Amino acid sequence: MSENVNKTLTVTIDGIECICEKGEYIFDVAKRNGIYIPTLCRHDAFDNHRACCRICIVELKQRGRTKIVTSCVYPIDGECEIFTQSDKIREERAVLYALLAHRAPDAPGLGQMGTALNVNGVDRLVTIDNEKCILCGLCVQACSSLGTGAISTVNRGVDKKVSTPFDKPSVFCVGCLSCANVCPTNAIEYVETETTRTIWNREFELQFCDECGTLMGTRESVAFAAADVELESPIVCDECRKKKLANEMMITYRFV
Amino acid sequence: MTDSEQISKITEIIEAYPKDQRFALAAMQDMQHAFNYIPEEGIAALSEYLACAQSQLYSMATFYKALSLTPKGEHIIKICNGTACHLRGSMNLVTELKRDLGIEPGETSEDGKFSIELVNCLGSCALAPVMLVDGVYHNKLRVDQVPGIIEKYANAGAEGGEQA
Secondary structure, three states: OOOOOOOEEEEEEOOEEEEEEOOOEHHHHHHHOOOOOOOOOOOOOOOOOOOOOOOOEEEEEEOOEEEEEEOOOOEOOOOOEEEOOOHHHHHHHHHHHHHHHHHOOOOOOHHHHHHHHOOOOOOOOOOOOOOOOOOOOHHHHHHHHHOOOOOEEEOOHHHOEEEOHHHOOOOOOOOOOHHHHHOOOOOOOEEEOOOEEEEOOEEEEEEEOOOOOOEEEEHHHHHHHHHHOOOOOOOOOHHHHHHHHHHHHHHHOOOO | OOHHHHHHHHHHHHHOOOOOHHHHHHHHHHHHHHHOOOOHHHHHHHHHHHOOOHHHHHHHHHHOOOOOOOOOOOEEEEEEOOHHHHHOOHHHHHHHHHHHHOOOOOOEOOOOOEEEEEEOOOOOHHHOOOEEEOOEEEOOOOHHHHHHHHHHHHHHHHHHHHHO
């Protein structure tokens, strides 16, 4: 019986006592208590995190031992002390930033951070010009969790990149921009004109609300979302649909 | 092989496996074996059969070195470039092969006969340098032996080469 009951634990994060349940991730507990841990590849939209950028590392002191763990996927399993800004963590995090910034010099924010941190020894590594991607794979996770699965990581090692199969325009892509929106470094490029959107080498026609003319997304993405809940593709935006429904209700219940 | 033959062969390979995503790699290995590469149609058919994304299979196919998306040659030459072989001059073998066949590692000769691959260790360091042609080991190889071996395979034709 007692094993099934989630025991609450008290852990100390940067000197602040936090109450949490066994199995909760350090990052989540810290966030709930207003303690900031920097991260790139963690996104609230997903339950399972990538633990790929390693920026969210923290120092964990438990049973007299200290170790460095990635806070986004480390479940708290007992009383412990956690330090998010110790000297060691600052140093290691600086190296990680510098490495990522060196790979992706054009990633917004990362580049400046890399040079500002003044980490030695990174210069001997090859840098990729105009690169923004840090290969965290959030975009791939977003695409596959949507059910489109148009992009994936291809090749391995130094040739690894995110792309559609055979680098061709994907028939499965709906142009919803989920991949571009979750990207921590804005690495996924797309072009939008007044009536079209081009992403992953494919051009999509944009759909506007029949009533008010707001942008609803690409035709494919609107149809895809509707098909997901087994509805016909809508021609008006959410706001207008609600307004219409409210008006109908008003007429129906006019006398109430 | 005609298109319809290829499609029926793909179907045969795929349907030998239960509809479960864990068989994706096995099915792709079979395709690689049957065609010397994985055709685009193969990936499309497999993704439909296993109900998984094409991008996922493409990701796997590009990840594993044993799988190729471009047609490989009839005879696959693997040159070991592990530490022992490297020190005993495996790169000289690569240069010699380039002279004979005109292709670099990772490429396939124009007549579709040979592909050269560099591999990291074949586990026969005592026999270094090692060259593997269609699974047959050629050990303690000297550069001047290479043209003879290549000629043997070039003349043997598809059936002869496989038995060699």
